[in-house]
Amino acid sequence: MQLSLAALAVLLPIVAQAANFDVAVGQEGLTFTPPNVPAVPGDTVTFTFYPKNHTVTQSSFAAPCTPLEGGEHSGFRPTEAGPLEDTFVFDVTSADPAWFYCAQGQHCQGGMVFAVNPPAEGNTYETFVANAAAAESGPLPEGPEGGAPPAGPSGGDTSAGPSAPGPRPTPSGSAPGGNAPSGSGPNAPPATRPAGAEKFAVPAGGLLAGLIAAVVAL
Numbered sequence: 600m601q602l603s604l605a606a607l608a609v610l611l612p613i614v615a616q617a618a619n620f621d622v623a624v625g626q627e628g629l630t631f632t633p634p635n636v637p638a639v640p641g642d643t644v645t646f647t648f649y650p651k652n653h654t655v656t657q658s659s660f661a662a663p664c665t666p667l668e669g670g671e672h673s674g675f676r677p678t679e680a681g682p683l684e685d686t687f688v689f690d691v692t693s694a695d696p697a698w699f700y701c702a703q704g705q706h707c708q709g710g711m712v713f714a715v716n717p718p719a720e721g722n723t724y725e726t727f728v729a730n731a732a733a734a735e736s737g738p739l740p741e742g743p744e745g746g747a748p749p750a751g752p753s754g755g756d757t758s759a760g761p762s763a764p765g766p767r768p769t770p771s772g773s774a775p776g777g778n779a780p781s782g783s784g785p786n787a788p789p790a791t792r793p794a795g796a797e798k799f800a801v802p803a804g805g806l807l808a809g810l811i812a813a814v815v816a817l
Contacts, residue, residue: 617639617641617642617643618638618642618643619642619643619644619645620636620638620642620643620644620645621645621647622636622644622645622646622647622713623646623647623649623682624646624647624648624649624653624655624676624701625648625649625650625651625653625681625701625711626647626649626681626682629701629706629709629710629711630710630711631646631699631701631711631712631713634712634713634714634724635713635714635715635716635717635724636715636716637715637716638691638715638716639691639694640691640692640693640694641691642691643688643689643690643691644688644689644691644715645686645687645688645689646673646686646687646688646689647681647682647683647686648673648676648678648681648682648683648685648686648687649678649681649682649683650678650679650680650681651677651678651679652675652676652677652678652703653675653676653701653703653706653711654672654673654674654675654676654701654702654703654739655671655672655673655687655689655699655701655713656670656671656672656673656699656700656701656702656739657670657671657672657697657698657699658670658698658699658700659698660696660698660722660726660727660730661730662734662737663698663700663707663712663727663730663731663734664700664702664707664708664731664734664735664736664737665734665735665736665737666702666737666738666739666740667698669744670744671687671689671699671744672702672739672740672743672744673687673743674742674743675702675703689715691715694716695716696714696715696716696717696718696722697714697715697716698712698713698714698727699712699713699714699715700712700713700731702736702739705736707731707734707736708731708732708733708734708736709732710728710731710732712727712728712731714727
């Protein structure tokens with residue numbers, strides 16, 4: 600029993616240290632702010648949507664503007680005056696890079712892309728942005744995949760594109776987002792994991808309960 604309690608004392612602080620990263624979608628023009636984050640398994644990334652109509656869609660480094668098969672997709676989240684109450688949460692389950700983009704019109708080609716754990720060398724975030732500029736747009740899934748599902752349109756401006764996932768709109772139907780201010784957008788420096796990243800409590804069920812059960816069984 601002493602061994603079990605000692606192991607539990609070691610495991611609980613590790614679980615409790617999971618961090619949440621808040622990312623603004625379209626708040627500063629056609630950008631994700633910040634453009635990338637360093638995360639570890641157990642962390643979460645919460646996307647908050649701003650006008651007019653954007654998505655968070657997972658892709659791959661090789662095809663930046665094409666949905667990754669089986670990947671995350673928020674669906675279109677229209678809002679006339681942000682931030683939209685319905686957020687989209689990505690659960691980090693791997694230390695490997697994860698790549699995302701906005702599927703509205705030509706936003707991806709315009710640099711509205713995002714990454715979790717982009718490498719400092721090789722397949723870097725900057726190279727991902729450059730690849731996106733010349734990439735073709737792939738067809739979207741029929742509906743949202745993963746994350747927090749939307750509660751439905753909230754009276755936003757849907758003239759920028761469809762209010763629900765569907766065929767990709769043409770560039771003329773894309774939502775104007777303005778230019779990103781200095782210090783943001785594709786050329787922004789890689790983000791660093793903040794020492795005071797927001798902590799959240801792990802529910803009694805799920806991972807925590809599993810850990811306790813495993814320790815007690817020792």
